[in-house]
Amino acid sequence: MTINQDANANLMQGEASEGIKSQEMLLNMGPQHPSTHGVLRLVLKLEGETVVDCTPVIGYLHRGIEKILENRPIMGGIRYMDNADYLSPLLNEIAYAGAVEQLMGIEAPRRAQYIRLLTGEMQRIASHLVAVGTYLVDLGAFTPILWAFRDREGIMSLFEALCGSRFNVNYLRVGGVLHDFPSGWLKECEAFLDQLDKNMVEFEELVTGNEIFEARTRGVGYVDPQQAIAYGLTGPMLRASGVNFDLRVNRPYMAYREVPVKVQVRQEGDCYARYKVRIQEIYESIRLCRVAIDKMPGGPIGTRTPIALRPPRGETYFAIESSKGELGVYFISDGSEYPWRAKLRGPSFVNLEILPEMLRGHKMSDVVAIIGSLDIVLGEVDR
Amino acid sequence: MHFSVVLGDDIWSQLGGIIFSWGFLQFIVAFLSFFGFVLTMAVILVLAERKIMGWMQDRLGPIHTGPWGLLQTVADVGKLLLKEDIHASQTDKALFIFAPSVFLAPIIAAFAVIPFSPYVGLPGVVIATGIVYYVAMSSIDVIGVIMAGWGSNNKYALMGGLRSAAQMISYELPLVLALVSVVMLTSVLAGSPGYPGMAGIGTIAIKEIQDFQNVWHPTGIGILDFLFQGFTPWAWFILIQPLMLVIYYVCGLAETNRAPFDLPEAESELVAGYLTEYSGMRWALFFLGEYGNMTIVSAIATYLFLGGWSGPGVGYLLGLGNPWWGLVGNLLAVAYFVTKVFLLCFVFIWVRSTLPRLRADQLMQYAWLILIPTTLFNILLTGLLFLVINSLGLGQFTNIVFLVVTAVINWAMLFAFIWIIRRATTATTRRAQAPAIRAQRREPTAGELPERAGAAGGQ
Numbered sequence: 075m076t077i078n079q080d081a082n083a084n085l086m087q088g089e090a091s092e093g094i095k096s097q098e099m100l101l102n103m104g105p106q107h108p109s110t111h112g113v114l115r116l117v118l119k120l121e122g123e124t125v126v127d128c129t130p131v132i133g134y135l136h137r138g139i140e141k142i143l144e145n146r147p148i149m150g151g152i153r154y155m156d157n158a159d160y161l162s163p164l165l166n167e168i169a170y171a172g173a174v175e176q177l178m179g180i181e182a183p184r185r186a187q188y189i190r191l192l193t194g195e196m197q198r199i200a201s202h203l204v205a206v207g208t209y210l211v212d213l214g215a216f217t218p219i220l221w222a223f224r225d226r227e228g229i230m231s232l233f234e235a236l237c238g239s240r241f242n243v244n245y246l247r248v249g250g251v252l253h254d255f256p257s258g259w260l261k262e263c264e265a266f267l268d269q270l271d272k273n274m275v276e277f278e279e280l281v282t283g284n285e286i287f288e289a290r291t292r293g294v295g296y297v298d299p300q301q302a303i304a305y306g307l308t309g310p311m312l313r314a315s316g317v318n319f320d321l322r323v324n325r326p327y328m329a330y331r332e333v334p335v336k337v338q339v340r341q342e343g344d345c346y347a348r349y350k351v352r353i354q355e356i357y358e359s360i361r362l363c364r365v366a367i368d369k370m371p372g373g374p375i376g377t378r379t380p381i382a383l384r385p386p387r388g389e390t391y392f393a394i395e396s397s398k399g400e401l402g403v404y405f406i407s408d409g410s411e412y413p414w415r416a417k418l419r420g421p422s423f424v425n426l427e428i429l430p431e432m433l434r435g436h437k438m439s440d441v442v443a444i445i446g447s448l449d450i451v452l453g454e455v456d457r
Numbered sequence: 458m459h460f461s462v463v464l465g466d467d468i469w470s471q472l473g474g475i476i477f478s479w480g481f482l483q484f485i486v487a488f489l490s491f492f493g494f495v496l497t498m499a500v501i502l503v504l505a506e507r508k509i510m511g512w513m514q515d516r517l518g519p520i521h522t523g524p525w526g527l528l529q530t531v532a533d534v535g536k537l538l539l540k541e542d543i544h545a546s547q548t549d550k551a552l553f554i555f556a557p558s559v560f561l562a563p564i565i566a567a568f569a570v571i572p573f574s575p576y577v578g579l580p581g582v583v584i585a586t587g588i589v590y591y592v593a594m595s596s597i598d599v600i601g602v603i604m605a606g607w608g609s610n611n612k613y614a615l616m617g618g619l620r621s622a623a624q625m626i627s628y629e630l631p632l633v634l635a636l637v638s639v640v641m642l643t644s645v646l647a648g649s650p651g652y653p654g655m656a657g658i659g660t661i662a663i664k665e666i667q668d669f670q671n672v673w674h675p676t677g678i679g680i681l682d683f684l685f686q687g688f689t690p691w692a693w694f695i696l697i698q699p700l701m702l703v704i705y706y707v708c709g710l711a712e713t714n715r716a717p718f719d720l721p722e723a724e725s726e727l728v729a730g731y732l733t734e735y736s737g738m739r740w741a742l743f744f745l746g747e748y749g750n751m752t753i754v755s756a757i758a759t760y761l762f763l764g765g766w767s768g769p770g771v772g773y774l775l776g777l778g779n780p781w782w783g784l785v786g787n788l789l790a791v792a793y794f795v796t797k798v799f800l801l802c803f804v805f806i807w808v809r810s811t812l813p814r815l816r817a818d819q820l821m822q823y824a825w826l827i828l829i830p831t832t833l834f835n836i837l838l839t840g841l842l843f844l845v846i847n848s849l850g851l852g853q854f855t856n857i858v859f860l861v862v863t864a865v866i867n868w869a870m871l872f873a874f875i876w877i878i879r880r881a882t883t884a885t886t887r888r889a890q891a892p893a894i895r896a897q898r899r900e901p902t903a904g905e906l907p908e909r910a911g912a913a914g915g916q
Contacts, residue, residue, distance in 0.1 A: 101612050107728060123616070123817060214716060214814025220514035285882040286717055286813050292886035438616070439720070439816040 098126060105134045109212045109442040112452030114426075116441070123438040128430045132423075135456040143416035148174055148383045149248065151416070156242040158418060159454040161204050164197040164233075165396045167246035172327060173392035173403035174248045177385045185373045186250040187329040192263075192366040193236070193245065194394075195359040199270070200229045201397035202352045202359075205449040209349060210281060212446035213290050218281055225273050228266045235259055248383060250376020260367055267360050274356060282353070291346040295432045295444040298343065305428040308421050309399025310355065311448065313339045314347035321395035333365055345447040352449070382411055398422050398449055420454040491568050499748035500530045502802055509803065510810045540737035545610060548734065552608030557735070557742035560601025564749040567594035571756050572664050574766050574790030575775055576783075587663035588640070591757055592633055595712055598746065599625040602731050605743070609734035617730025620720050620817055624711055627824040628718075632708035634832035635701040639694055639761045641839050642863075643669045649856050663757070667765035670694060671772070687772025688764065695762040697864045700871040701835060702762045704828055706804070709754035711824070713747060716809040720817055755801035759794065768793030827881070831874065839863060 104115035113134035119127040139158055143151045155170045156163035168190050175181060182190070207222030230240040235256055237243040245252050281287055297307070302315040312319055320337040322330045338354040340347040387409040393402035399421025406415040425448050432444050504519070504527065511518025519526030544553065570587040584590065599622055606618015644659025646652045646669055653668050660666060672692040673685045695702050711718040720730075727733070732743055759765055771793065774786030815823070846859045 099612060210813060214719065215812060216510065216716075217514050217810045220516060224515050280811070284813065285879060286815055288886050289819055289882050290813060290816060437816060437818060439814075 096121065103441070105131075110445060111208065111450055114445070114450070114452055114455070116429075116445075118433075118438075118441065120438065125433045125436055125438065125441060128433045128441075130426060130429055132426070132452070132455050135452045137457070139457045140416050140418060144413055147411045148385065148413060149381065151413070152246055152248075153242070153244045156244060157453060158420065158457055159201075159396065159398065159401070159422065159451045160241075161451050162197045162201040162397045163242055164193050164245060165201075165394065165401060167243070168194050168328075169392065169394045169396070169401045169403045171246040171248050172394060173390055173405055174383070174385060176392045177388065177390040177405055177407055178248070178379075178383075179386075180249055180377055180379070182250050182328070183374050183377060184329075184371045186375045188366050188370050189251050189255075189375065190246070191329040191333060192363055192370075193233070193251075195362045195366070196229050196232065196263075198397045199356050199359045199363075200226045202356050205397075206277075206281075206349060206352050209446040209449070210287075212442040213287065215281070215287070218277060221273065221277055221280075225270055228270065232259070232263055232266060235262075247376055247379075249379045250374070254375050260370070263363070264367060267363055271357075271360060274353070274360075278353065282350075288346065290439075290443055291344065291349060291447070292342075293344050293346075294436065294440050295345045295348075295447055296343050297428065297432065301428070301431070302343075305431075306424050307399070307428060308424065309396070310338075310348055310351040311399065311425050311428075313337065314351045315343040316341040321393060321400055325393070327392075327394060329366070333362060333369070335362065345443055348447045348449075384409060384411055385413075393419065396421055398451070398454070399425060418454075418457060420457060422448075422450040422452075422454040423457075426450050426455055492565060495565055495568060495749045495752065496745065498752045499745045500534065502748045502751060503533070503744075504530045505799075505802070506806045506809075509806050513807075513810045534741070537738055537741040542737045542739060543734075545734050547610045549608040549610065552604045553734070554739075556601050556605035556608055557739045557746075558601075559604055560598050561742050561746040561749070563594040563597040564746050564753065567591050567753050568749075568756075570663055571753070571760070572766070573794055574787040575771075576787055582664060583662075585660070585662045588636055588661040588666075588757075588761075591663075591753070592629070592636070595632075595750070595753070596625070596629050598750070601746075605735070606731040609731065611734050613727045613729075614731045614733045617720075617727045617733070620727075621714060621731065623817075624714075624718065624720060624820060624824075627821060628708045628711035628828075631704055631824060631828035631832045632712060634829065634836065635705040635708065636757075636761065638698050638701045638832070638835050638839055639666065641836065641843075642694060642697060645843050645859065646856060650853070663760045664765075667760050667767065670764045671767060673772070683773045684769045686776065688767040688769055690764065693762060693764045697860055698762070698835075698867050700867050700874055701832070702758065703871065703874075704832055705758060705762075706754075706801075708824075708828065709758065710805070710808065711820070713750040713754055713805075715747075715751065715805055717812040717814050718820060719814060720820060751802055751805055752798060755798045755805070756794075758801055759797040763797050766790035766794035827878065831870075835867070835870070838866065842866070 099120045101118045101120050102115065103118055104110040105113035110116065115131040115134065117129040117131060118125055137157065139154055142154050146154065152167050152170055155166040158166050171182075203222040203226045207219035210218035233243055233245075234240045236253065236259060237245040238253075297311070297315045299315045299317050302312050302317060307315070308319070308321075316339060318337055318339050320335060321327070322335045323337055336358055338351050338358055340351050340354075385405075385407045387407055389404070389406040391402055391404045393400050395401075400419065401421055402419030404415075404417040404419070405413050408414040429445065429448065433441055436444065507529070508518040508526070517526075519529035522529045522532045544550070567590070570582060570584065570590050572582040602621045602625070603618045606614045606616075606621070609615070640659050640661055642659075643654070643666055644657065647654030647659050648656030652672075653665065654660060660669075670693050671687050671689055673682075673687065673689050675682055675686065690696075710716075714720075720727075732740060735743060768789060771786050771790045774782045774789070777783070842863055843859055846862065847855060849855075849858075851858055
């Protein structure tokens with residue numbers, strides 16, 4: 075048998091011909107890459123355009139936030155929490171303040187709790203807007219991100235009027251919040267929510283029904299519900315896989331004990347479902363904001379706490395539903411002004427672990443579609 | 458102009474005879490102005506793209522350089538010219554350096570067959586094989602892309618280059634097949650009353666195809682003649698073969714690597730694809746080529762489907778025989794032509810700001826499973842229709858019946874095409890979603906944690 079016949083026989087049996095030698099390619103995606111959402115580095119093993127294996131490499135944005143928290147007085151830690159998940163600083167602060175309050179056994183006044191709910195939900199909207207906007211950029215659509223950022227800009231302006239800062243707000247205090255609303259703020263907020271409602275309808279008209287968008291996302295990056303629970307996923311990642319779990323409902327904290335939340339669940343478990351859950355959560359957050367504005371109670375915005383805050387000895391874990399999932403803060407206090415140990419449970423970090431599992435067997439173009447649907451923030455992954 | 462000069466002893470005088478002849482001078486002037494047109498068009502289109510996309514995206518676009526940012530691209534070109542020409546250390550030097558030229562040259566060469574008005578055009582306008590020439594030129598530029606991808610010695614660039622090779626070759630076929638249907642129309646119409654040419658012999662010269670879209674007979678009523686002489690929108694081939702225009706345009710999008718087919722330079726996946734290692738003027742040449750390509754795709758679509766430079770007044774003014782009115786007519790023709798080209802380029806920009814990007818395998822499926830069968834079917838259908846209608850013995854009405862029937866069927870096919878695409882997308886995405894749909898049949902898994910007593914909410 076000549077070589078040619080050999081090759082032909084191989085081809086006829088449906089096996090790969092030995093005449094063509096193909097080689098797996100090792101591709102370094104990141105840390106400087108437009109769509110790894112920061113400085114994530116993926117070492118991809120490719121065969122043609124198909125991903126064989128993937129190793130995420132993290133740590134390029136490590137700033138030692140947990141260590142910084144241990145070296146600052148507890149009061150001063152709030153400002154550093156802003157930088158963990160830099161797309162939802164206010165939610166980070168709520169988690170931190172809630173943990174300290176739980177440690178000290180105090181509770182913020184009702185008005186402060188409602189202010190936290192209102193601003194927290196607005197922060198969630200802002201974070202989700204960035205998530206869906208950048209996701210569409212990953213898929214190659216230019217317009218949605220700019221529309222999303224336009225709407226996010228409204229939230230940023232409202233935060234600036236309220237907290238004095240657009241982004242790293244430093245607004246929460248242990249036992250309350252820093253300022254009350256400036257006059258007319260709530261009215262402006264309501265007007266913004268109405269406008270956002272309309273803008274979201276427009277956004278969905280552009281994106282959701284689009285055939286190319288559906289072809290790119292449906293069935294891509296499927297996560298089994300069991301798998302999702304086994305990997306400890308939380309947030310939209312988990313709810314898109316059909317698991318009805320939301321800390322605001324399952325372990326309600328602060329004002330969520332009084333304001334019911336409709337959990338947004340979808341069964342498909344693919345990128346499309348994750349996108350859809352985020353969009354639905356934006357609508358749900360708008361509704362919650364309106365409820366909070368309607369029910370906003372009077373009273374003080376904070377309890378008096380000493381400037382040199384000395385929580386009692388002990389440990390505590392307090393978790394909230396952040397825009398990405400369960401954001402937990404763990405403290406061990408030795409009774410001094412400084413926490414003896416501070417640890418964050420970042421949802422981005424936990425959600426990232428499933429990435430190699432999801433990528434295997436997908437095409438190179440799907441890599442960005444899947445990373446985008448995770449909605450990770452490297453500031454929180456690396457901390 | 459005679460180039461077949463035998464170079465004898467007096468070589469310099471003979472060369473001088475060529476170089477200083479009027480013909481050569483005319484050629485130089487024409488070539489330089491066309492080159493200038495390509496460059497200007499690119500500069501205008503870059504600015505237009507940024508401005509229009511800005512308005513569509515609720516922002517302003519460039520506003521700081523010059524009034525309303527009009528000088529932004531001028532400033533950009535200056536920056537690009539002054540930038541350092543960076544070579545990565547391990548590049549394949551020859552390929553890396555020549556790739557931009559190989560990409561750009563055929564695009565500029567393709568302009569040779571584009572007439573701008575009855576008298577304005579390069580000498581290539583008269584060649585009888587205009588469409589074949591254009592198709593040949595537009596297939597060559599893929600070589601430049603592959604050279605860039607291979608020569609850059611960069612994995613992203615390599616993937617971009619290979620993707621574009623596959624894409625450009627695949628979309629070349631439906632593009633040509635879409636144009637064939639127009640050529641078939643000309644060969645059906647040729648020689649019959651009111652149309653140019655000999656019976657049964659169609660044309661692939663771009664200028665002559667335009668003549669087939671003009672069915673006006675001078676009536677002697679001044680105002681009607683002025684408006685419609687040479688300008689009969691009811692005879693444009695867009696009305697007879699709208700589906701082919703759509704398919705040609707889609708293939709044009711893929712040929713020029715524009716969204717939603719911009720996989721070779723997919724920013725979010727491949728950084729910049731084959732452009733990754735380029736900077737400065739070499740990068741600008743690729744950029745220029747892309748916009749030149751956009752212009753030429755629009756120009757060909759204008760000629761084959763939208764009546765070329767025809768517009769109210771052109772034919773009448775040229776028919777007067779007065780050179781000054783002829784000049785005005787020519788200027789009008791250029792204006793109409795450029796307007797139509799800009800309208801089509803606007804659609805390019807519009808599409809880009811609307812649609813997400815396809816995946817590589819979906820791109821190939823779209824070309825091979827949808828576009829090529831559709832265009833082939835359309836060719837078959839056009840031929841069959843002509844056979845059937847011709848055999849009915851309708852006499853002088855044969856042509857008009859054929860055109861009307863073809864147009865009706867093609868418009869129906871256009872809507873059917875859009876509907877089928879939508880259905881096919883739904884069906885394939887359903888299949889892709891199969892595991893998810895299986896999961897859907899399961900009950901939603903309950904949360905791990907027991908709900909706290911008294912907790913409100915839930916579903």
